[in-house]
Amino acid sequence: MTDYASRRRVMVDTQIRPSDVTMFPVIEAMLTIPRERFVPNRLREAAYLGENLGIGPGRAILEPRTLAKMINALEIGPEDVVLDLGAGFGYSTAVLAHLAQAVVAVEPEEPLVSEAEAALADTGIDNAAVIHGNLTEGAPKHGPYDAIILQGAIEYLPDAIAEQLADGGRIACLFSEDRLGVCRIGIKADGHVSWKYGFNASAPVLPGFERDREFLL
Numbered sequence: 001m002t003d004y005a006s007r008r009r010v011m012v013d014t015q016i017r018p019s020d021v022t023m024f025p026v027i028e029a030m031l032t033i034p035r036e037r038f039v040p041n042r043l044r045e046a047a048y049l050g051e052n053l054g055i056g057p058g059r060a061i062l063e064p065r066t067l068a069k070m071i072n073a074l075e076i077g078p079e080d081v082v083l084d085l086g087a088g089f090g091y092s093t094a095v096l097a098h099l100a101q102a103v104v105a106v107e108p109e110e111p112l113v114s115e116a117e118a119a120l121a122d123t124g125i126d127n128a129a130v131i132h133g134n135l136t137e138g139a140p141k142h143g144p145y146d147a148i149i150l151q152g153a154i155e156y157l158p159d160a161i162a163e164q165l166a167d168g169g170r171i172a173c174l175f176s177e178d179r180l181g182v183c184r185i186g187i188k189a190d191g192h193v194s195w196k197y198g199f200n201a202s203a204p205v206l207p208g209f210e211r212d213r214e215f216l217l
Helices: 004-019 024-032 041-046 064-074 091-097 110-122
Strands: 053-056 059-061 081-085 102-107 128-132 145-154 165-177 180-187 192-200
Touching: 004 024, 004 064, 024 064, 024 091, 024 110, 059 145, 064 091, 064 145, 064 180, 064 192, 081 091, 091 102, 091 110, 091 128, 091 145, 102 110, 110 128, 165 192
Parallel strands: 081 102, 081 145, 102 128, 145 165
Antiparallel strands: 053 059, 165 180, 180 192
């Protein structure tokens, strides 16, 4: 029988703690949430590896280091309401729910919505809701949000998403630039999002977040 608890501790000790993840609540969440419950059955043995786990075209469960660093940078507190875009099987949502007052997760694939809801229920998480919807539209009905995070890379951020961020809110995005990936943290003030460099990381570009390609004749 696989000792997932030991693998989880090793993941935190070798991938999370050495990566400048300094907020204890983030470390505690990563130690607590059973990541193996939030991946496809075929990937359970790979659940704690330090790599993105592909779950479909343009979709991945982000590697633990990347997710932890993004959440750490967002400085999520117990009064925050968070929007999680591209929840997949719900792992990111579960980690966020451990930190925030409430999490609204959006997932475009209906089967994954059901998978995420079941996994969250199985692990006793009752302050998160998974909504079936278009990632580029977010979930404006439940906003504005104190923090927004996207579970994949983007080439641009739609205005509709930025508009759902509360004034003073934070957003973490992995920008895909010339085959490189850069995490940037945005802070909204007076209706405008200002970005600062976070760290380097890569992931597949989420469907719908690609820039229109222009061809010169």
